[in-house]
Amino acid sequence: MRIGVDLGGTKIEFIGLASDGRELHKHRIPTPRGDYDGTIRAIKEGVEQIERGLRRSGTVGVGIPGTISRITHTVKNANSTWLNGKSFDKDLSVALDREVRCANDANCLAVSEATDGAGAGKRLIFAVILGTGCGGGMAVDGRVHNGRNGVAGEWGHTVLPWMRAEEFPGPQCYCGFRGCIETWISGTGLEKDYERATGTKLTGKEIVDHSVEGQAEAMACLDRYEDRLTRSLAQMVNILDPDVIVLGGGMSRVQRL
Structure with missing residues (x-):
């Protein structure tokens, strides 16, 4: 199973997908604005909710505002400013005890639409x-x-x-x-x-x-x-x-x- 997370300024959306792309689960929660540790906890709990409900574990990818710097390996340019300067992908990987892949949300949208959408x-x-x-x-x-x-x-x-x-x-x-x-x-x-x-x-x-x-x-x-x-x-x-x-x-x- 693949678990996708869309981290927005006002909401965090979660989706669980089967290997063939079928949607298995979807839910959203409010973003803990201004609270970095709270954001990590909210994503961890959202992922665990999916895995408990479906009784299976999955890989995790997160679309974030901003990007991960190749030099500092921390978030930069995020309008959710409490993420900036933080080792978000590493901290989330530790919280979930697995590798978590993060990418810019607009880049995720571009690739998704190029794959099987409007593009x-x-x-x-x-x-x-x-x-x-x-x-x-x-x-x-x-x-x-x-x-x-x-x-x-x-x-x-x-x-x-x-x-x-x-x-x-x-x-x-x-x-x-x-x-x-x-x-x-x-x-x-x-x-x-x-x-x-x-x-x-x-x-x-x-x-x-x-x-x-x-x-x-x-x-x-x-x-x-x-x-x-x-x-x-x-x-x-x-x-x-x-x-x-x-x-x-x-x-x-x-x-x-």
């Missing part, structure tokens, strides 16, 4: 995660393209292109710079944009629901979001000219997108 048979896939953060990854000929530093495709920390006067210099990003794409088109970015425009805090889901109901402020917020998303994607088309762009993450499920 099957295509040469270059650019995959985007629009969730708590904003990640990106690439697959070339069905294989991950990591780049020399392991950050190929990480468009979230490039500046929003063709920035308008009212957008400059952009919101402060946790990376230390301003105006990063992630601060605009992540789910968090959507919420912050609505708050700046209205003075009211809403969740991304509430904003989307209000836009469907015809609330003017929410509709305008989604209009701005779509404009910034398309500008950002257009920049990647100019650079990569991919065969397919795949959207993942919570915001990708918004109908109007």
